[in-house]
Amino acid sequence: MKDIAKKSNTMYLLEKYNMKATKKFGQNFLIDLNVVQKIVGCTQIDKQTCVIEIGPGIGSLSEQLSYQAGHVVCYEIDTRLKDVLAESLADCDNVEVIFQDFLTVDLKEVVKKYKQEYQRVCIVANLPYYITSDILEYILTSEAMIDSIHVMVQKEVALKLTDVSYHSPLTFMIESIGTSSLDMLISKNVFSPAPRVDSAILSIHIQKTYNPNLTKILKQSFxxxxxxxxxxxxxxxxxxxxxxxxxxxxxxxxxxxx
Structure with missing residues (x-):
């Protein structure tokens, strides 16, 4: 299916497979193609890039990423989406969907594998609000040779993580390996169902490998x-x-x- 993020196409898929967003997985489906394309633009990916996407949902972002990236590997925890993604991404030959909890993935080994073929590996995701910090910490401390991270998070979270006067273990983890920026604001009205708050694209550009000894010190300091x-x-x-x-x-x- 082309242009999955169009509202009519999203609704068609959700109705056909009797899919409803679940609070358990923090699901909110993007229904604005223009916004999805702008998100992809923030990543600056190309055919020499392998993208790791966390939580593809029905494939709205995955499809648009596939047009720009060399390869897209998606990790999805919700097995109800198998048939949906099989249909929606049927024409995207460079997209691979793996049904696995991302927090159980050996990210260092996965990235090492794709670095053999692609110059860059980046992570792109529309993160569930309730687990944003856990996923970011998991990525940052994985010691994987990732080039950049581009995630949609709650607007307030993005503002905090890019505020130099705000201090937390997570901000120091980011600072220790690279730089962060708030690249785009996203209205809550482009989702179905609409969340209670607006979102933002947070980008982290990684310049060096994380020192694992830092985690214990940061956690103890706070x-x-x-x-x-x-x-x-x-x-x-x-x-x-x-x-x-x-x-x-x-x-x-x-x-x-x-």
């Missing part, structure tokens, strides 16, 4: 919001905490607000 970084980290570094913070030029009284 364990108790009212404590200073020294008090949070001394359970990790014991009597060496003050020395380590001084060597790094970090104020012992520094907290999460500053």
């Amino acid at each position: 364990t108790q919001k009212r404590k200073t970084i020294y008090n949070n980290l001394k359970t990790l570094f014991l009597e060496d905490t003050e020395k380590i913070l001084n060597e790094c030029g970090i104020d012992l009284k520094k907290d999460q607000k500053n």
Whole structure:
């Protein structure tokens, strides 16, 4: 099927297969072709790019990605969509659909495989709001040789993650390996069913590999919001905490607000 994201085509598929969006998977179907094409434009992909898509739904974004990318591999957790995707993406020869929970994928090995054939590997997704942070953290800490990440998230989340004055383990993870930007705002009215909030495209351009040792330090630093970084980290570094913070030029009284 061509132009899946057109409202009439989306509704046709949903009605034909008696599909309804489920809260369990945080599903909201895009019904604006123009918006989908603009999202693809934000990714700057080409035929030398392999795209990993998380949660293709009925294939609206997958189809448009396939026109620009060399290969698109989609991970979908909802097995109810097998017949829908078999029909909607039947003409997209460079799209591969795998029915598996993305959070169980060995991303490092998958990316390594596709890097043998393609110059770039990027991730594109319309992420469920309830699991956005978990998926982003999973990607960032995977040590996979990904070139960029382009995800649709809740507008407020995108604003926070691109605000240099906002601090969280996730923002520091992003900062440690690359840069982030808010590339596009998306109205809640281009979805069916319409969510309660607007969305945005968050892009992360990766320049270096993540250091796995950072995760434990970041998580511990933010364990108790009212404590200073020294008090949070001394359970990790014991009597060496003050020395380590001084060597790094970090104020012992520094907290999460500053």
